Amino acid sequence: MAEYRLGSSPAxxxxxxxxxAINGYAFEDDRPTLLHIIKTAWPHLPDDAIHQLLxxxxxxxxxxxxVIFSVED
Numbered sequence: 001m002a003e004y005r006l007g008s009s010p011a012x013x014x015x016x017x018x019x020x021a022i023n024g025y026a027f028e029d030d031r032p033t034l035l036h037i038i039k040t041a042w043p044h045l046p047d048d049a050i051h052q053l054l055x056x057x058x059x060x061x062x063x064x065x066x067v068i069f070s071v072e073d
Contacts, residue, residue, distance in 0.1 A: 001070050004049060006042055008065035015062045017041070018053070025054035 008014040021034045031054075038050045049071045052058045060069035 002049070002073050003068065003070045004042075004045060006045075006067040012041065014065060014067045018060065018067050022054050022056065 006014045006018070018038075021038055024030045024034050034054060035047065035050055038054070039045060039047065049069075052071050053060060053069050058069050058071055060067050062068070
């Protein structure tokens, strides 16, 4: 199982960005754009991991300003 930790920066508060993207991911037409936004912010993330996070297939937690989630390898 791979664990990902998405940290915040002065420009982006990760928990808010992820919550916004999850909400928008409900609209199928918006999915490619939201996937691209998250991929641009965290290029090390595999597309499948992003999809699982944004679709709600895996839970995530927030530690301070960091989003943490795990996906199957």
